[in-house]
Every structure is written in C-alpha cells, then in structure tokens.
Amino acid sequence: MDDHEQTVLDDLRAHGYKVTQARRAVIRALTGSVRPLSVNELHAQAQRMNPAIGLVTIYRTVELLTHLDLIRPVHLMDNCHGYAVASPGHTHHLVCKKCHRAVEFDGCDLGLFLEQVARETGYRITGHWLELEGICARCQAADGSAPQP
Amino acid sequence: MDDHEQTVLDDLRAHGYKVTQARRAVIRALTGSVRPLSVNELHAQAQRMNPAIGLVTIYRTVELLTHLDLIRPVHLMDNCHGYAVASPGHTHHLVCKKCHRAVEFDGCDLGLFLEQVARETGYRITGHWLELEGICARCQAADGSAPQP
DNA sequence: CTCCAATTGAGAAGGTTTTTCAATTACCCG
DNA sequence: CGGGTAATTGAAAAACCTTCTCAATTGGAG
Structure with missing residues (x-):
C-alpha cells in the first residue's frame, strides 16, 4: 500500500466513515493508475480483489470520495467522467x-x-x-x- | 427567424442535407437561447413547434449539427452535454x-x-x-x- | 405534380445510474 | 478479544438515457 493510499484512508476515517473493502479497492485502483478510470473500470479492478463487490457500491464509493474531494471527476472529450485521485x-x-x-x-x-x-x-x-x-x-x-x- | 438561424440552415443545404421541421426547430431553439440546452430541453422546445417531433430525431439532429460543427457540445460541471450554436x-x-x-x-x-x-x-x-x-x-x-x- | 432518397416516429433493445430493502460488516465499547 | 449497533453492502428492480430497426412520411429536384 503506497503513501497516497494510506493518506486517503486516514482522511476517510477522519471524516467518520468506515474503511471497507470496497472503498479500499477503489482507492487502491485509483492510486495505482496512471490514467483516470471509469466506474466500470473501477468495478473490474475491485472485483479482482474481491469478486463480491457490486457495481452499485462503486457508484456510491465514487460519489462519497468525490464529495470529500479525495478523488476528482475528469471529463474526457468523448466518454464523460473518469475519476482520478485528487492531489x-x-x-x-x-x-x-x-x-x-x-x-x-x-x-x-x-x-x-x-x-x-x-x-x-x-x-x-x-x-x-x-x-x-x-x-x-x-x-x-x-x-x-x-x-x- | 434571425440571421444566425438563416446562416445555419443555408449551411445545412450547402452540405446537401434537407431542411426539415425537426432541424429547423432545433436550430431555432439554440439560436434563440442564451444558454446551452440539453437534448431533453431541445425536445421540449421542438415539440412546442410540432408535437409530432420525436426524441430520437433530436438525437440524430444534434449529432448531425455537431458533426458539421454548426453546434458544439458544452460540458457543464454537473450534467454533461448541453449544446450551443457554434460561433x-x-x-x-x-x-x-x-x-x-x-x-x-x-x-x-x-x-x-x-x-x-x-x-x-x-x-x-x-x-x-x-x-x-x-x-x-x-x-x-x-x-x-x-x-x- | 410526381417521384425517390433522405428523414422520420414508434417501439424495442441496450446501457447506465438510482432506489429499495434485508443481510452483512467495520469498529466502538466493555 | 467477542458483542452490539449503525453504517455499509449486494441483489433486484425501477428509472433513465441512448441507440437500433423498420415501415411510413416528407423535402425538394425535375
């Protein structure tokens, strides 16, 4: 687990949210990626860590992390809305x-x-x-x- | 019909496309608007001119006009993809x-x-x-x- | 006016996002 | 270390948005 991942997890806890497998998976996927990832890509990555993780949870996680400004939406010219960790x-x-x-x-x-x-x-x-x-x-x-x- | 509307219609014809009610309606709605309009808003406007115009046609019209660079997609922070006439x-x-x-x-x-x-x-x-x-x-x-x- | 290709509407199909609800999980507390 | 509790989750369904198909209609050239 890299530094950035740890920082984001701490931030989550600091805001009173639980650190769950799904959230861990989404954050790890994003900190480990050199490009913005879509909801579907995040889902695929998360399932590699735990196949039980559902798509709905990814949507909720992305919404939460965006709200906390821990990740940011990145619009691309064609397909809208990839996500990347926010510096x-x-x-x-x-x-x-x-x-x-x-x-x-x-x-x-x-x-x-x-x-x-x-x-x-x-x-x-x-x-x-x-x-x-x-x-x-x-x-x-x-x-x-x-x-x- | 304002100048801009006329210009766009001429442009359509010049490219060999027909000037239909639906296209007229979409172009009029956009030239008459001070803000970018979504596909649904365009549909609502078009139906005020002719209730028979279907949503599908709006999608096709928007695609065509975008392709000809007569209108342009405008991404907004929240809802992606409004459209506005292209200067x-x-x-x-x-x-x-x-x-x-x-x-x-x-x-x-x-x-x-x-x-x-x-x-x-x-x-x-x-x-x-x-x-x-x-x-x-x-x-x-x-x-x-x-x-x- | 007539004809023909371009264009259209309706319905269905495909995809994405949100909602609902019971089951599960993280973590606080003893 | 367990045990209780509220937050979180997965699954299914609903709502929504976009694309496809095809027969019917329409614009405009002749």
Whole structure:
C-alpha cells in the first residue's frame, strides 16, 4: 500500500466513515493508475480483489470520495467522467490521446486571463475547469504506431 | 427567424442535407437561447413547434449539427452535454451558476500557459477544453435572491 | 405534380445510474 | 478479544438515457 493510499484512508476515517473493502479497492485502483478510470473500470479492478463487490457500491464509493474531494471527476472529450485521485489544492489533468496516461499539473496561471474575461463579460468568475489533451512523451517517441500499454 | 438561424440552415443545404421541421426547430431553439440546452430541453422546445417531433430525431439532429460543427457540445460541471450554436472559430463558454445564461468568449490567450505545461510534462498538447463558471451581471445585481429568468 | 432518397416516429433493445430493502460488516465499547 | 449497533453492502428492480430497426412520411429536384 503506497503513501497516497494510506493518506486517503486516514482522511476517510477522519471524516467518520468506515474503511471497507470496497472503498479500499477503489482507492487502491485509483492510486495505482496512471490514467483516470471509469466506474466500470473501477468495478473490474475491485472485483479482482474481491469478486463480491457490486457495481452499485462503486457508484456510491465514487460519489462519497468525490464529495470529500479525495478523488476528482475528469471529463474526457468523448466518454464523460473518469475519476482520478485528487492531489491537494487546485489541479488539472492532461490526458494522452493515445494511451490515456494522465498527469496532473498545478500552478494554474489563468489569473490574468480570467480577469480579462471578467472585464469583457461582466461576469464574476467563481470557478473554472480545464482539461488538456495531448500526446505523452512515450507515445511521441513511438510515433504513428499503436498506443503504448 | 434571425440571421444566425438563416446562416445555419443555408449551411445545412450547402452540405446537401434537407431542411426539415425537426432541424429547423432545433436550430431555432439554440439560436434563440442564451444558454446551452440539453437534448431533453431541445425536445421540449421542438415539440412546442410540432408535437409530432420525436426524441430520437433530436438525437440524430444534434449529432448531425455537431458533426458539421454548426453546434458544439458544452460540458457543464454537473450534467454533461448541453449544446450551443457554434460561433466560427475556437470559443469557450462562461456559464452563470444561478441562471445558466452563457456567453461565449474567444481570444483564448492560453498560449503561453500551454507552452509552460508542455515544457513541464513532456506532452505535446493538441487540444484543450475550458469551461468557466461565474455569476452574470444581472444575477450579481439581484444579489442573493432566486435565479433570474 | 410526381417521384425517390433522405428523414422520420414508434417501439424495442441496450446501457447506465438510482432506489429499495434485508443481510452483512467495520469498529466502538466493555 | 467477542458483542452490539449503525453504517455499509449486494441483489433486484425501477428509472433513465441512448441507440437500433423498420415501415411510413416528407423535402425538394425535375
């Protein structure tokens, strides 16, 4: 069990929630993945740890963890809603078009840009959501061919 | 019928598609709306013009218009996939948290920011998707109260 | 006006998400 | 270490959303 997994589990307990097999499984799958996972993918992973875990529980777990901001939904251009563990603070995801490997980045320097938009539109801007799509270093190297595993 | 509606209809014809009641209805609903509309909202609007129009047709129409880049999907934080007429060029939407009124903005000055992220991550960035959320001028004025119509 | 391919509505099928409820589990307490 | 209790769960069903199929209709070219 890696550090991140432990942190999330502690956080769960700190909020008064029980640490169950299903929650452990979802968190482990996400901390162990380099890309956002869908509800179905999480279910498949969880069942490898305990085949009794049901799909419904995954939905509930994902809802809970999202609510606690321990994981975050990641919209992809096509299929909506994968999930990834949330680093503390405000981050965004950059997802590889070929292999779907995702990295988080922060230091979100949108401040000036947002100010300008606010001035132009008259809106008071309260939140933003940014997803980037690209091609990761590995897939650039293996150019033109099939996605990297 | 406003200019924008006419433009879109002409565009349809130019691509060899028929201008049908259903397509007219969807386009009119979107050109007449200040916020992105979901498939269901489009269906409801279309039925006000002709109750015989079915939901399936709305799906097909939305797919066609999206394919032609005459309308664009707009992901919102909660419910995925509203649609809005596409202004030419690359734009993003800023949606009011209270009344859901949306404005488009362009002149997307993310260039420098994206370069920096590319340098940090090694990814070649091929696309981005930005949604802003805020409170529009009208709702700011009517502060604290119910959403404006 | 007529004809033909494109388009449509209805119904059914496929998929995803939510609800309900009794059985099970995690963990607090002794 | 067990035992009690409330939170959590799995299964089944319901609700919902999206796609498919096919016969009937419609737009627009001629």
